[in-house]
Each structure stands twice: as structure tokens, then as C-alpha cells.
Amino acid sequence: xxxxxxxxxxxxxxxxxxxxxxxxxxxxxxxxxxxxxxxxxxxxxxxxxxxxxxxxxxxxxxxxxxxxxxxxxxxxxxxxxxxx
Amino acid sequence: xxxxxxxxxxxxxxxxxxxxxxxxxxxxxxxxxxxxxxxxxxxxxxxxxxxxxxxxxxxxxxxxxxxxxxxxxxxxxxxxxxxxxxxxxxxxxxxxxxxxxxxxxxxxxxxxxxxxxxxxxxxxxxxxxxxxxxxxxxxxxxxxxxxxxxxx
Numbered sequence: 001x002x003x004x005x006x007x008x009x010x011x012x013x014x015x016x017x018x019x020x021x022x023x024x025x026x027x028x029x030x031x032x033x034x035x036x037x038x039x040x041x042x043x044x045x046x047x048x049x050x051x052x053x054x055x056x057x058x059x060x061x062x063x064x065x066x067x068x069x070x071x072x073x074x075x076x077x078x079x080x081x082x083x084x
Numbered sequence: 085x086x087x088x089x090x091x092x093x094x095x096x097x098x099x100x101x102x103x104x105x106x107x108x109x110x111x112x113x114x115x116x117x118x119x120x121x122x123x124x125x126x127x128x129x130x131x132x133x134x135x136x137x138x139x140x141x142x143x144x145x146x147x148x149x150x151x152x153x154x155x156x157x158x159x160x161x162x163x164x165x166x167x168x169x170x171x172x173x174x175x176x177x178x179x180x181x182x183x184x185x186x187x188x189x190x191x192x193x194x195x196x197x198x199x200x201x202x203x204x205x206x207x208x209x210x211x212x213x214x215x216x217x218x219x220x221x222x223x224x225x226x227x228x229x230x231x232x233x234x235x236x
Binding site: 005007008009053057060061062076078079080081082083084 | 118134135136137139140143144165176177197200201202203204205206207208209218219220221222
């Protein structure tokens with residue numbers, strides 16, 4: 001299982017703050033996971049579409065699309081940050 | 085280094101005094117205070133809500149401070165960032181850096197702020213007369229952070 005977190009605009013539009021996902025064999029990196037979530041359709045395909053500016057973190061570090069993910073990881077998807 | 089994410093307001097004078105206390109090597113203290121404005125993108129802002137990613141936010145700011153230590157001669161640094169509901173004129177963020185001389189303190193303080201803006205997971209949602217809206221990331225903030233790649 002991996003833990004997936006959503007923040008800010010994504011959390012609101014997806015209607016989910018976090019979920020546990022059983023990692024399918026087809027998913028080995030962030031790009032694969034995003035593709036899996038997009039395949040849910042509806043708001044998922046809209047909000048996570050490849051042309052949307054989405055950032056991601058693996059185990060609380062900013063990560064690129066090709067970052068590997070494994071069982072037990074904490075993944076987060078969020079919009080570009082706007083603090084300060 | 086000290087990093088705090090909190091709902092409560094902060095006392096700039098007390099924070100600076102605490103950071104440089106008893107360290108007679110310190111000859112310069114640079115600080116930056118970010119404040120909520122009543123306007124953004126040409127629209128009135130009544131209040132804003134700040135969300136963060138507990139754990140990652142603190143860690144990413146600690147990494148930014150560690151980078152500043154690697155680039156300039158600084159003794160200590162403090163970042164306090166507020167979350168929750170804030171109103172115009174409220175303080176949002178405080179960065180304080182101590183060093184022997186001003187140049188290092190100024191540069192490190194600006195670097196920490198520029199990197200925080202583009203790398204630390206915080207998100208602002210503004211309440212305006214026409215409804216609530218998530219603030220979009222600014223290209224100018226990316227450019228400000230990018231400048232530091234060429235310097236130092």
C-alpha cells in the first residue's frame with residue numbers, strides 16, 4: 001500500500017485529502033501513478049491532466065515524474081506553492 | 085536553525101533577540117517580514133487561508149536554510165511561517181539571519197525568502213467580495229528564485 005495525499009485546490013476539487021492505494025504492478029514511478037489516477041475519469045482526469053501544473057513529492061521531498069515509488073511510500077500531489 | 089509553522093502571530097523583536105542572544109560574534113542581523121495586503125491581482129482581499137503540508141513544509145525550509153549555510157558565512161537563521169486564517173495587515177512570515185557582516189546576512193535572508201516562495205509547500209486561498217479563489221503561483225517568484233543559480 002502507498003499513502004497518497006492531496007493538497008489545496010486538488011484536495012477540494014478531488015474531494016479527497018488522502019487515500020491508501022494498493023500499488024499495481026504496472027505502477028513503478030510517479031508518472032505511472034498519475035496515469036492510474038487519471039484513468040479514474042471525471043474530476044481526476046481533469047485535475048491531474050498532463051497539461052495541468054501539478055507538483056509531487058515522494059516521502060516529503062519534491063520529486064520529478066520519473067521518481068520511483070514503492071510500497072510504503074507517502075506520495076503527495078499539489079499545485080505550485082504560493083507561500084510567503 | 086529554527087523553523088516554526090504556527091497559527092499564532094509572532095513578535096519580531098522578541099524573535100530577533102532570542103536568535104542573537106549571547107552570541108558576541110554576531111555583527112549583522114537581517115530580517116524580512118511578509119504581511120497580508122488588501123489587494124492582489126487587482127482585486128480586494130478580505131482574508132486569506134494558508135494551508136501547508138505538515139512535516140514536508142518544515143523539512144523543506146530546513147533544507148533551504150542548510151543551503152544558505154553552504155553559500156554564505158552565517159551563524160544562525162530563523163523562519164516562522166503562519167498558517168490558518170489571516171487578514172490584511174497581519175504578519176505572515178518572518179526570516180531572520182545572523183552573521184558577522186551585513187552582506188552575508190542580507191544575501192542569505194533574501195535567498196531563503198526567494199526559495200521558500202517557490203519550494204516550501206504552502207498554499208494561499210483568498211476570500212474576495214466575489215468569492216474565494218486559490219492564489220496562482222507567480223512567474224516572477226520563479227524568476228526571483230532562479231537568479232540564485234547564477235550567483236554565490
